[in-house]
Amino acid sequence: MTYRADRLILAHFGVAFAAFALAILLGAWQMTVRSGLEPAFTSPEAYFASVTAHGTIMGYVMPTLFIMGFGYFVSVTTLDRPLPSLRLAWAGFWLVIVGVAMALPAVFSGKATVLYTFYPPLTGSVFYYLGLVLVVVGSWFWVGLMIWAMAGWKKDNPGKPVPLAMYGNVANAFLWLWTTVGVAVELLFQVIPASLGWTQTIDIGLARTLFAWTLHPIVYFWLLPAYIVFYTIAPRAAGGRLYSDMMGRLSFLLLVLYSLPVGMHHLFMDPEHGTGFKFLQMMLTVLVTVPTLLTIFTIGASMEIAGRLRGGKGLFGWIGALPWDRPMVLATCLSFVLLGFGGFGGIINMSYGMNAMIHNTSWVTAHFHLIYGGTVVIMYFAIAYEFWPKLVGREPLSLKPIRLQLWMWAIGMVVTTFPWHILGLEGQPRRVATFDYTNPMIAHWQNWTIVSMIGGYILLTSGLLFVWNLLTLYRGAEADRQMHYAVAVYPPHRVPSALNGFDLCNGLVLFLMLMAYGYPVAQFFFIKDYPALVHRVDLGN
Amino acid sequence: MAPITNEQELQKTEFRWAMIVTGAVTVLFAVIGISSFVMALHPPSHVESIDPATVSQSKEFAESNLGTSVDPDGAVTVRIIATQFAFVPRCIPVPQGKPVTIRVTSPDVIHGFLIAGTNANTMVVPGYVAEVRTVFGTAGDHLMPCHEFCGLGHSEMWALVRVVPQAQWQTDADGKARCDISR
Amino acid sequence: MSETSPLTPGPIGSDHPASDRSWRIWTSVFIAGFVLVSLVIGFVILPWRSESGVDPFTAICRALGLPGSEKIPPDPGAAKASAPASNVTWTIETNRLLSNASAAKGTALAKDTCGACHGEDGKSTDPEQFPNLAGQSQAAIFKELADFQSGDRKSDIMAPIAQALTREQMADVAAYYAAQKPDDLRAADSAVMLKVDLLAREGDPKRGIPSCDSCHGPSRSGPEDAPLLLGQSAPYIEKQIGNFGSQTRHNDVFERMRTIAHQLTPEEAHALAIYYHGMPASN
Amino acid sequence: MNFGLGEFMSNFDRSSDSPPPGDTLDPITDAALEDVLKTVPQGAFALAGAAMGLLVLAWLAVYVFIFLARGPIS
Structure with missing residues (x-):
């Protein structure tokens, strides 16, 4: 039972996936433009407005709403109690909706063609920025509610370990609070005043450093729900037990700890920082691979338990014995494969000097499409398929279209991103709409881009099939609305307070942020630098 | 491995895996650290500020001084302006096998460039002179596209770097070297 | 089936407070130590090596990114620098x-x-x-x-x-x-051959020519001083393109227009002039 | 074979996480679990180890044969 939160959660998921369907269309169209097949509307105004919309929806609108809905579901079902305040939850939701309704029209009317990473001194319509601020403030309602829910539960259950799924969920809430500091400061004190005409210039170095503060942890904010499901739902769906509950808590803590002080690896090639802090943040970025590597073993062991329980023999026999017909199991395994490819792209991006080889090339595009578009979004699908019966009370009529959709997504993602790795190494720059494919030096790029485009259309079909599945499939038998989470091999009876709360974690994050960002942000207030003149992009009639 | 009968043994397997992960991570640290130390590799991080509004009036980035110039002591310096929607100059000759220092700035918005097939890569932020130091190993033409969104003309913003073998390398009287993009 | 697996809680999971405090101490020591080691490598060892021949203090200042601590290569060409193309600066x-x-x-x-x-x-x-x-x-x-x-x-x-x-x-x-309110016009796209229409709206990646509209269109997303073209008379536009191409006019900062005009064929210049001369928006 | 049930049963309280009795979806018996735990992490160890090893080797190959081969950067 979800304590009357069903409509709230369905509202979040509904808007998230509607926006997702729109952004998928834009993505496929952009690939057609880049492939040189001359589709309609190939003007730069249309292309870059679409890139802004695709990025804004896939980066800010869809994941934020999905994670809020996911968080409410986990909080209600694991703590077995209603949300601290349903009204505040709806208030947060409507704030996000108002923000989206303010931002997207500005983007589609071409008044905010600054891409979802803003790129000051380019300055767009103030409605775009105010809309995004409202989305963030709306999501802070969710953060408050999650922390309040866990605190309330811990008061009523002194000394007992917080259920693992809720612990990950609140870890994500704290991570998001820390994450949004950078972009909130940049928007409120630099970009919005410039957009309103109150200031004539913007300190670009400071703006980029503040945005880098947000740019990396935001991808771990997107990633955490997938990890929560790996630890607390996938093992049970496969018919096994979670290998280690404690490793789950440790991974969530390490993810929050090490994803925050590493944003400057997006600024390796920037001229406003010395090598010192770039090196420190590179060292911390290497540490952020540790929780992921711990996870692949722990979840591998959990799946091995399930596989062997179903008769899997030999070193790898358990893989075949897994119930591949169940969407959650299929999605988890596909997600790990995509995580492997995406992670490979990531450790190359982070390697200090080697970043120069592929910075701002299609290699980076391949990396984040594989990690976010692949690993995370395929788990969002699996989560939606898992939660829908609990929310609408009906089982799906058949699992075939669901499995087809998941397979098409994984295959589409691989077909789209593999050519980008090759093109990235050859120096294909990011965000270029039209190439001169008659130039012999890059003529062969068109073949690879067309392969990517085909992958894009597979993804488009899969994305639309996903929305279709949700709308039409869940008309089967009456569903058991009770949500069951995975059980650990050794359920924890008492967990050290460091792994049952976030005071130690927040303390260490504060220390790391001061060490990693203290000087790089403070320097702009005392060194002699020259802010750049605001450059408006919303002048058109 | 011994069969697991209680939580300590289970945690021992996790601990063993953590040690292997530490080993792998140490390999990454070591390779990055040692190669950066031995070969003095690091991302371009030369911090030098300049007023973007008056770049067009500056002596160093005056039109006549842009492009490749060889100093009396043989050092090769390339000065480039990245402005809305063109690199100036668009054809950049550089000698093969010699260290080259590229100094680039922007008078208006954020740009960035990479030289395809090489490690030359930097962001160009208005207010800073970025400096990239590298050696071009392979002779021939390399594409140098702008790789950061700088406005509606971003897709057409590219230059050409022509790596000239040592034998054919020559400069004019005051050390300048130019090339023509059409040939 | 017994209610659950009655296995003993492990040492790390055990409930006496000692394990709790040890967690806090060990994680804090590791993180502080790791940051310290990274700082030493990042600010002392690597900078000293890559800028050999410079005193450690300057090497650290450079690693910090203090402006002014960088070695700027000599610039003999600056003495003979040409005069700026235009004295107007967008300050x-x-x-x-x-x-x-x-x-x-x-x-x-x-x-x-x-x-x-x-x-x-x-x-x-x-x-x-x-x-x-x-x-x-x-x-x-x-x-x-x-x-x-x-x-x-x-x-x-x-x-x-x-x-x-x-x-x-x-x-x-x-x-x-x-x-002042200009005439209500639209680009004369039907009066010119398609290629020029595309050049004005989407540019030509082959010659690295951005779309004319990206600077001269209503969005004016290019440099500050780019004039709007729609509604200008065709002969005047054609003459200016010619002047830029022949360098008789050179007040375009960083040769922006000279580079583009030099690559436009006379037919393109003529057709673009007609395109931007425009036609009444009504028909 | 029992798991030293004796003295521990007394202070053992059922944590909220374990499946409530009569839970249809998790019919794992302790005997089956204990049998499986004889061999369990070896498969995961091998798979994760191979994957991580492959990743590090591929990374090393790209670092040496592509990155370092393209010349210095500083």
Whole structure:
């Protein structure tokens, strides 16, 4: 039972996936433009407005709403109690909706063609920025509610370990609070005043450093729900037990700890920082691979338990014995494969000097499409398929279209991103709409881009099939609305307070942020630098 | 491995895996650290500020001084302006096998460039002179596209770097070297 | 089935507080130590090596990114540097000058000096010779006037007029004409062959020519001083493209227009001029 | 074979996480789990180890044969 939160959660998921369907269309169209097949509307105004919309929806609108809905579901079902305040939850939701309704029209009317990473001194319509601020403030309602829910539960259950799924969920809430500091400061004190005409210039170095503060942890904010499901739902769906509950808590803590002080690896090639802090943040970025590597073993062991329980023999026999017909199991395994490819792209991006080889090339595009578009979004699908019966009370009529959709997504993602790795190494720059494919030096790029485009259309079909599945499939038998989470091999009876709360974690994050960002942000207030003149992009009639 | 009968043994397997992960991570640290130390590799991080509004009036980035110039002591310096929607100059000759220092700035918005097939890569932020130091190993033409969104003309913003073998390398009287993009 | 697996809780999971405090100590020690080691490597060892031949203090300042600690290569060419293409610089002062300009004061100037050729309402009396100014970008008018004054742009007619104006007056008259309402036109895309229509709207990646609209279109997303073209007379546009191509006109900063005009064929220049001459928006 | 049930049963309280009795979806018996735990992490160890090893080797190959081969950067 979800304590009357069903409509709230369905509202979040509904808007998230509607926006997702729109952004998928834009993505496929952009690939057609880049492939040189001359589709309609190939003007730069249309292309870059679409890139802004695709990025804004896939980066800010869809994941934020999905994670809020996911968080409410986990909080209600694991703590077995209603949300601290349903009204505040709806208030947060409507704030996000108002923000989206303010931002997207500005983007589609071409008044905010600054891409979802803003790129000051380019300055767009103030409605775009105010809309995004409202989305963030709306999501802070969710953060408050999650922390309040866990605190309330811990008061009523002194000394007992917080259920693992809720612990990950609140870890994500704290991570998001820390994450949004950078972009909130940049928007409120630099970009919005410039957009309103109150200031004539913007300190670009400071703006980029503040945005880098947000740019990396935001991808771990997107990633955490997938990890929560790996630890607390996938093992049970496969018919096994979670290998280690404690490793789950440790991974969530390490993810929050090490994803925050590493944003400057997006600024390796920037001229406003010395090598010192770039090196420190590179060292911390290497540490952020540790929780992921711990996870692949722990979840591998959990799946091995399930596989062997179903008769899997030999070193790898358990893989075949897994119930591949169940969407959650299929999605988890596909997600790990995509995580492997995406992670490979990531450790190359982070390697200090080697970043120069592929910075701002299609290699980076391949990396984040594989990690976010692949690993995370395929788990969002699996989560939606898992939660829908609990929310609408009906089982799906058949699992075939669901499995087809998941397979098409994984295959589409691989077909789209593999050519980008090759093109990235050859120096294909990011965000270029039209190439001169008659130039012999890059003529062969068109073949690879067309392969990517085909992958894009597979993804488009899969994305639309996903929305279709949700709308039409869940008309089967009456569903058991009770949500069951995975059980650990050794359920924890008492967990050290460091792994049952976030005071130690927040303390260490504060220390790391001061060490990693203290000087790089403070320097702009005392060194002699020259802010750049605001450059408006919303002048058109 | 011994069969697991209680939580300590289970945690021992996790601990063993953590040690292997530490080993792998140490390999990454070591390779990055040692190669950066031995070969003095690091991302371009030369911090030098300049007023973007008056770049067009500056002596160093005056039109006549842009492009490749060889100093009396043989050092090769390339000065480039990245402005809305063109690199100036668009054809950049550089000698093969010699260290080259590229100094680039922007008078208006954020740009960035990479030289395809090489490690030359930097962001160009208005207010800073970025400096990239590298050696071009392979002779021939390399594409140098702008790789950061700088406005509606971003897709057409590219230059050409022509790596000239040592034998054919020559400069004019005051050390300048130019090339023509059409040939 | 027994209720659950009755296995003993492990040492790390055990409940006595000692394990709790040990967790906090060990994680804090590790993180502080790791950051310290990274700082030592990042600020001392690597910088000292890559900038060998420099004292450690400067190496650390460079690793910190303190401006002024960098070694700037010699620049013999600076002494013989060419004069800037235009003396107009887009600083905060210029911006403030333009935004504080009053179109009212500009009206008087327009009536007694500029109106004779450019028309009091900005519609030129002889569009082939004198450009239309109605609805033109204030920044573009201001820059051209400043260039006429400083001689960066040659014109026997405009030089004496511009030299008599102060910067404020230039900003005022520019504000006046920018406020005038131009004819309601649209690009003459049906009057030109397709290739030129594409060149104006989408540019030509082959020759690295951005779309004319990216700078001269309504969005004016290019440099500040790029003028709007729609509604300008075709002969005037064609002449300016020719002047840029032949370098007789060179007040375009960083050779932006000279590089593009040099690559346009005369047919393209002519067709683009017709395209931007425009046609009444009604038909 | 029992798991030293004796003295521990007394202070053992059922944590909220374990499946409530009569839970249809998790019919794992302790005997089956204990049997499986004889061999369990070896498969995961091998798979994760191979994957991580492959990743590090591929990374090393790209670092040496592509990155370092393209010349210095500083």
